[in-house]
Amino acid sequence: MGLRALLLEHADARDLTQLAEYEAVGGYASLRKALGMERQAVLDELLAANVRGRGGAGFPMGRKASFLPKPDETTKPIYLVVNADESEPGTFKDRELMLRVPHTFVEGIVIAGYTIGASQAFVYVRGEYLTEYEVLVAALEEAREAGYVGPDVLGSGWGLTIVVHRGAGAYICGEETGLLESLEGSRGQPRTKPPFPAVSGLYASPTLINNVETLATVPKIVEMGGEAYARIGVENSAGTRVFSLSGNVVRGGNYELELGTTLRELIYDIGGGIPDGRELKAIIPGGSSVPILTAAEVDTPLDFDAMAEAGTMLGSGAVIVIDDRCCTVQLGLRVAQFYMHESCGKCTPCREGTRWMVQLLRKIEDGEATQGELDVLLDVCDRILGNCLCPLGDAAAMPIASYVAKFRDEHQRHIDEGGCPFGGESSLDGVVAPVDQHHAHMRGQIEVPTHA
Amino acid sequence: MSAPELVTVTVDDQELQVPKGQGMVETALAAGIEIPVFCYEPRLGPPVGACRMCLCEVEGLPKLQAACTLTAQDGLVLRTARTSEKAAEGQDAILEFILLNHPLDCPDCDKGGECPLQDLTFRFGPGSTRMQFPKRTFDKPIPISPLIALDRERCILCYRCTRFSETVAEDGQLVAVNRGAQSVIATFQDEPYRAHFSGNVLELCPVGALTSTTYRFRARPWEIQNVPTVCGLCPVGCNVWATTREGKVARILSRNHPDVHEGWLCDKGRFAHEHVRAPDRIRTPLLRVRRRGFEEVSEDDALDAAAEGLRAAEGSVVVAFSGAETVEQAAALARVARKALGSHSALLPDDWDPGLDAFRAPLSAIRDAEVCLVVGDDPVVERAPIVDLWLRSARRAGSEVVTLNPGGSVPVAPGTAAQVCASLREGGKRVPKELRATSERLREAKRVALVWSQDDETGGRHVGALANELHEGGGADVAVYVLPRAPNGRGVAAAWHAAGEGDAKPAEEGEIGALVVSGDEAASDPRVRELAGRARFVLTTAMFQSEVTAWSHVVLPGTSYLERDGTFVNLEGRPQRVRRAVAPPGPDELEWLSRLGERLGLDIAPWAAPGTAEQAELPPADEFAWSQPDPQVSAGKSAGPGLELVRFRPLFSGAAVERVPQLAFQRPAPEVELAWDDAQTRGIAAGETVAVSSNGTSRELRARLNRRLRTGVVRIADEHAEGFEDRVQVAKADA
Amino acid sequence: MSAAPATLYDRIQAVAAEYPERRSAILPALRLAQAEHGGWLPPEAFREVAEALEVTPAYCHAVASFYDMFHLEPVGRHMVEVCTNVSCALVGAQQILETFERELGVHAGETTPDGEVTLRTVECYGGCGWGTVVAVDHRYREPVRPEDVPGIVRELRHGA
Ligand SMILES: Cc1cc2nc3c(=O)[nH]c(=O)nc-3n(C[C@H](O)[C@H](O)[C@H](O)COP(=O)(O)O)c2cc1C
Ligand code: SF4
């Protein structure tokens, strides 16, 4: 367990953004190998590797790919869409991969594209990632000239064109169907499923959608062979993941760990622990969308099942460390503000519920809430959960519910003491969430009163 | 289509046998179980599952499912709020969320009494709100056009209206802006929602957010009466409800005939009804008296004068039809002319080749065609608006829609519709290059729809002959839709021909004994105006004054289709029942004719006895019998200096529209549509004012650039093209 | 694509050609238009994009207003964006914001009276491990500490 570089192998020693450097450490050999195999054979390796999606949902990659019709079973083109919209608060790992090992990423795309018989791939890069976009485009250009990408990949007779598409600032476009809508030129509002993208995705054609990190693992899997890869990590959580460590920790940053490493190892041994001699209070283990863990749960291993047992999720692998200066009502308020700001507005419970949560949390933080309103808050979470069109609603409700559940007395004190027990000393005190500066001002519209 | 496979589903413990894939909302309803919905509306395309009002429990699935997105699959077990605690809670939750920011101002909301949200709140809603915060508020109401008002705070963001605009009418004008809780419905820069079908959003809105400015606060649902009838303003013949209150038409609502119009209406059909109450309407008979002009006279004096004038013509009589007459009315008039006056000469707005009935099909068949071919220079949407919606829905359903006109997908030269049909008929090498692809697609296709969109003196034989070739030659099954000029053009032509033998075209010149002008459309026809100049006696029936009434000797007050009983035959050939929604100010046309008949020794029933049902069936296509000789094809228009002018008659024009102030903004702007290249060579930019001139007449119009319009062609709406010849000069105004 | 054609219309056509369906190019098209119009999207911009992609201005406006990176009101020549999401907030984003507000004399969401700098707060920018993340003219600075702020402001004001 602990640190283990597969994706970021050699990245410290060499500048792997350069094709020559990448080739010098065996780059694109996996692509050659894959092109020499039957499509099904490559797919079998992916299935054997038992890699679960790194984007958040954790669905097995091989299984998802196997849901697509084979090229000869459909008259429509097959598309590969890469989710590089990385916007889950706390997450910045895909960015690291694009900046430091873009060719590994590209190689993964091409191999995956070959496996499903895609003719075109789209990489949806978060709009704010400007430098990342430039590095990726440069790497693609090199790869194209070298014949790894294009109408006839390495003379195999099979071709893949790759379009890098920049988003424009909307968290919901990370949700796969919202991403497809956005890529088709609409407002990025999620679609109902079924039909699933594998059947009817981009332009109603069969589409495989994977996260950057998921695809970046592909060359390694082809190189090692699926079974060998599956032996890394722990049962049901094969391989390594790049974890984004942030918050109240000495050495924040990205660390590639073998799955099964504990939070304690990451936070203390690798991250250098909590600064300023403060106490660990809580941990958000998988991005702001997942339920919180208390300091007491710091020995939970970073693997899918262990996290599920602890009542939370590995999510996007974003570990946010929170020390004892943080008021969890303010935490809830700030998180709720994010989801209200990012709700796409399509379905009722998410659009109305996230806004209501913010209003209630603001009132609790200000010490003006009644006992009843604390229960209403929990009830609102409960009424959002499972009733929305896409998982964003759940992603808003689950964490808030968990904050109240795990820090009930802190919430209670806000009500009993008629104010924040931290008395302005909380690390989150006075946080200013984005007001809706970008929104079109409608005639006669009066600003939604969300934050005082 | 083969019979769909039946599957077994269970809804609230009831086992049901239904066609595989049928929507579960419909399935439940058929079993008497109502699943509440807001965003769900099958006519708007695939379900979106946005409002979540329809949450239900599905056996085997952990989460509640939006029933509107579920279709019948074998073994599906569905539980609605009636039998599932979980579903009931889900439904409560959604209703509470929807009402969070809804004002609940039902007492002064137009929708009150016919509002789904009000009903649901009443039936399932929480007694009191737990929402302690200020609700979202906006100025109210915001006019999004002279016809439509928007109360944003009532909007529940079901996106029905915007989906209509984007995916049915495809006008892309009513949209949702912003994200999340900030989302609102809007038009661009608060410009008016100006589109042929805008009014449909009024009926789609499940709450009182979108209301009609012409109906607002007019009536409460319990004071009104809805009369089932048919719109008489274009040849589609949409089925409608005329909502009447105190003997007046207060609004027109659609009455969905799935084969004719799927429940959509154009704004003319929906809003033009106000013309019935126009102050300048002719209400009493008028008699021309030398020097003093007109004098109001009694009905009998008017009829006596009319009978005398007609008799004096000694058979030299011409009848000018509008095509807006009911079949019964046209038959009566035809008998007066042919039997009583011995004249067989008529001006018909449309003629009809009976052979076309071999290719008769419901409008809904357009959607099933692989290829839809539209020929003719008139924009379909201006001539028969709903046909445009069918063509759009065909394209969305994957059919290839080819439009052959100067601004179409194949921009052919103007006035060449007949040649186009002829060369497509011949096929092979002799097809001009620009038509090759089309010709090949046509011959591959197994299901073809042909639409003819301009006047045709041959009664549709050009397109008929093409249809025949595709059917006989290629074995395709072909549907033909010739778009008549007049609402009942088909019915009137048929009635005229049925009333007697012989058909004498009106003499080109020389004096005419008498001219009978039947209705306002005839009165506004330039050809009729010319005849009136040559007539010794003119009898006109019309609702409003016009140049021709001024020429007339006797004018009888006419009526609107909303005041008449009878039959209209729409462009498909479907005989539909027109019902009197409100009483006319005096006798209607049929009664006038009956009383005129008495004076001419002819027995005519003063009322119609139409047999047609509320929703008429389309008579089956005739036994296949196309035996027409190939029609003569006249050469296209002559070349010459300047640009070739294509005029069109806008939907929003005519006596009725002119009398509805709220429709004024829908009338064509003073624009000239220019091809991109022609604008470039003349240094004209979009939106610039340009001078358009032709034999002495010159007019300043705004330039609209169209990258698809054929070079060398300009398009101008009739009312802005008056006095122009077939070729015009266009130049920058200042130059 | 390298030799960018002259007009906005032509540049949009070039981008659109990369996609199976032209409408997919609406984000790049709006981005080009925004650059052309000094960092925001006035009504003309929507008309231009609409013509190039054969959609309506209303449609372009609907799409643009969905995304945070399109501005529907004028912005300054420079843009300072401070991430105030959880990770950055835990390590003092609000002090950074307050320092910028003091130095620039405007609140978040406002532009300096001279039209030079617009200050915004933004949701997680993906630099959480190196908070506080600040994007200056769309390039990340990580981490930014209160003492760095005056330098950044000077740099923007005097290009020094
Ligand atoms: C609100 C929301 C935001 C998401 N954001 C991202 C994202 O930024 N990046 C990503 O890869 N997946 C994101 N996902 C998950 C995607 O929907 C999808 O599951 C994933 O891209 C599939 O790739 P994978 O199987 O390789 O993980 C998000 C999901 C939701 C519900
Ligand atoms: S205005 Fe009416 S139809 Fe449009 S979204 Fe709102 S509630 Fe739905």
Ligand code: FES
């Ligand atoms: S009716 Fe099903 S979600 Fe709206």
